[in-house]
Amino acid sequence: MTKAPRGERLIITFLGRRNAGKSSLINAIAEQEIAIVSKEPGTTTDPVAKAYELIPVGPVTFYDTAGLDDTGDLGDMRVKATRKVLLRTDIAVLVTDEKGVTNEDRKIIHDLKKMDIPYVIAFNKSDLASPEIPVEEVDRALRVSTKTFLGVHDLKEKIIASVPDYFRNEPVIIGDIIQGGDLVVLVVPLDLAAPKGRLILPQVQVIREVLDNDAIAITVKDRELDEALEKLSRPPALVITDSQVVLKVAGSVPEEVPFTTFSTAFARYKGDLAMLVEGANTADRLKDGDKILIAEACSHHVQSDDIGRVKIPRWLKQYTGKNLHFDVYTGHDFPEKLEEYALIIHCGSCMITGMEFKRRLLTAHRQNIPITNYGVIISKVHGLLDRVVRPFGY
Template sequence: MKGTPLAEQMRIVLAGDRNSGKSSLMNNIFGREISIVAERPGTTTDPVTKSFELGALGAVAFSDTAGLDDDEHGIGELRRRRTEEVLQEGHVLLFVTPGDRPLSASEKALLEKARVRDRPLVVVYTFADRSPDLSKADALRGMPSVAVNNLSGSGVNDLRKLLLSVAEEIEPEISPVEGLVHEGDLVLLVTPIDLAAPRGRLILPQVETIRDLLDRDCGALVVKERELFSFYRALSVRPKVVICDSQVFSKVAADIPEDQPLTSFSILFGRKKGDLVTYIRGLRALSDVPPGARILVLESCSHHRQADDIGTVKIPRLFKQLVRMDAEFSFARDLPPEGELGKYFMVITCAGCMATRLKIVHRLNVLRRLGVHAINYGLFLAWANGLLPRALEPFPYEHSVFLEPAEDFRPCPGKRNGIQSVLADGA
């Protein structure tokens, strides 16, 4: 892996009305044509995202979006919805607005949403060669701002400097093993190599975990599940934790001592990208799934699905075997409209390794507001294999939440490695 993954880069989103100069600004920031520029309104129809090395910040992802006021024959609504999705991922909003015009209704609506989200916002006044509209300048007074002339490129360097200062306000995502290890620890990683694994590469969560361990001066021993038994017994140093692919939970648990701390990459990234407590609360709902419940399996990336795909095959099969045979499953890579989403009883979501934490947290907030339960792949598979609370033991707070008393919570009927799963309410 040569570059920082998009999901780990600070995301800067350009938003504004059609023909406000967003695409020209994007091109000026990069010093080359990234977005198509034309006098016809609505040239940018789908978000365009590119990475740029921004000084001390390193790789930063800029996203150009469709106009907020796009109303073209019904398609505009779809474009605005896609823009809204990208805005949810953004760490910084570049509000691109023509400096010579008063605020439009769509611009005012964007500013109100930005205020509620409480994320850094930078105002970019375009058409700086024209006389400024005083009412707009007065309305936006006090906000970090810069004036840019997209024809000459003046002001772009000032914008870059301003972004560097604004970035200090952004709280970075935690790293995969943050708080789990100390310098000198050995961590054993179990990484199956199957048909779904990219040829010549490891999957992203595995790569990021290895890099994080090396950055923390830890040792990382990487094995496949078939070699785990012999390698583990050859070790003279006990691993601080064993981290495995959730799909081999049962095999790994059987091959290591019962008191060896164990978790999965999916649970690591469920903590990094989302909220383990929310997923723990979702587990309790497994004891109360109604007949014919609709379950949505939600992924965050596109991948070639194999015959025994985890999201479309394995999880639905386990759910039907252990929870309700008559559950109805659907599959998506983005949240459906809220009117449709509210019809689901539960969402089982992937680890989110290809998405920003902001995007996953937004999804969870929407689900919480609609009363839809959420579970992470890794926690569901740990439950299905009878490995809870063991798989949460490396995370003291989440483990304690899991162990809080529950009035009525059905454990998984399975029993693995002598450990009976006793599920507790995380509410």
């Protein structure tokens, strides 16, 4: 089985009532006994991850979950655990039995819709009965049987067809907004924080994309920008700068020249720019006493004027004029109690994959918590957000 880094695998979660055949269906699709099946309701108690190679999608994780109709304290805990998996789920497979869609299933469908999770419905045990498929679910539904294997292949195809775009498409940084022959100016300050003797990966990646598109990359420090712009025989198609000097550079670049920051381009490349911009615009509605979560994906070395702990809180307080409270959380997940936050500001995510970052965005979005990131909020508090997102058609 192909090994893929954590966060790179598509997560497909099987859920439904107890005994509906969730575990059996995973086995039928995988054509091997990877999940435990029994006639006793409540066999699967905790979410169990199974690795599988779903051709042509690639490595995926099947999550087998406990029945969502479980009751009592233990049942509630199991339902909570399934819900936690759902926050990270890319595609849900709702499994029903010979009873078809019951009121409990309707509630699950309602939650899936609310959480914006693509789903398909497997009407399992079709060897026993053919219950009615609700009209509004016909396109997503399929009759299957893990006993006769009826519909199992088609279900697999339906799952493949439901793979979200963010998993399918090869993302671009700026390649789609420039053309062959364009001049692209990169502004790269070489301050004390810059690594010795080299450029950082995002800068190198942008230069490579400019060259791949047969365009011309001109790299300057902020100090030489005015001179470089003067010497160009025609205006650049794009100026892209490090966020640290965004204010100064914005002053040098004529208003009609497309202008952005590396962070903005990478927010789109790795995440979901529309969601991050929406999150940053929440800054205009913050109130006294609001709590903001600064979420960092790794425990990097904290500096005295740390961007997440010092600079962004200071700028945001100045921008809003409000008395805001900041918490910092480091690690792969968000803290348990997310609903107390008015806004999440995520780090630049340089150490995690785009897939993992997108999943974190979705996790916040599914709980209705606005989310933005360092690069986007920096442009916002400097009053430059509209300008730096314009080249991307916002």
